[in-house]
Amino acid sequence: MSQAALLVRGRVVDARGRPVAGARLMWHSAPVDLPDLAALSGADGGFVLTVPVTGPYRLACHSDANGQTIVDVSVAADGSQLTLHLPR
């Protein structure tokens, strides 16, 4: 079921809606094996991740200062867009 890379774009924000830079993003679960890298959110809280297939994923986001969150992402053929809200 391989296809062109699918992009998951998003932003990480804190409890006040401000962008969080340097948050660590990684796939907690996925329908296929994935590289065990972790991405860092940019200065604007933004990130772009790549997955190989559509389906249900679980994305984890960790920040030492702002806490952590895990969200379910259903990646479609045109990718996905989301905002991750950290608890602090």
Added chain:
Amino acid sequence: MATTPKSTKSVKINLHAATSNEADEASAVVKRSVMKPPAEGLNPKTVKAVSDGSEAVPGFKLRAAAAELSAEAFKAPDTSKLSDIGEASFGPAAETVHGPDDRVRITATNTYPWRVHASLLITAADNSQWIGTGWFIGPRTLVTAGHVVYIKNSGVAGRDGWVRRIQVMPGRNGSTLPYGSVTATSFKSVTGWTGSGNAEYDYGVIILPTPLGNSTGWLGFGNFSDADLRASTGNISGYPGDKPSGTQWYDARRIASVSARKVYYDIDTAGGQSGSAVYRIASGNRYGFAVHAYGGGSTNSGTRINAQVYANLLAWKV
């Protein structure tokens, strides 16, 4: 209309052909299974390993190999209810921490062997940043995953290719850098990864400008038989992103299965541990036998150090 059949010539491509972001170099091919020994560096304060092949880490106990390491039994969906179409198509999502999280934190990262593992801050060609792990095999050489040094098939404009730089922090312990930090811009991998993006060739090295490995020491590495690997405890220590920033975490488990180019194991990992050594302890010495690369469903996996990988690591070791 008759056509003259074209003669075809089969071209054998060497997917282990070494490639670099610097000048091309030929890879030496050695057809023998040998081990390169480890070195413990300066004032190592090494702790002896446990007899079960794992490290003696406070709070860690080697768990017995799980009986269900083969593919999970599939249960037919209950037809009296409608479940998420995504789950029916793709099955349960795969996690990289399997069952209870066995990982323990390593705080004595200024001692051997923990200091041979380095926290990596990777800057890709598009300036996006990532975290990974590498491990010393020589004074200036760290082994890591191919996808740590060369991004493939990202789908993001400007991201694919050799990464710009990697900040290497050996023995990092949170905000403490006992061996400082050095920025590397010299990397090597193989065409099986950089050209084909084949996960079975997902390995590479980072070459440092300074011989930091003389202080930290390094792991040995070897090409081991299937029988040796299946009988081994696999040890992994690295820098997972789901733990406090820059902390080193360790886990170990018996190896689940091997193939010609991959090793599969139920050792807990998380994003950020790409590139970690999967190593065994034999006669008190530590030898890497795979490069951790992928998180999966029932098992995680790494690129096996087979004869070709061994030959390349030997050629790249400086």
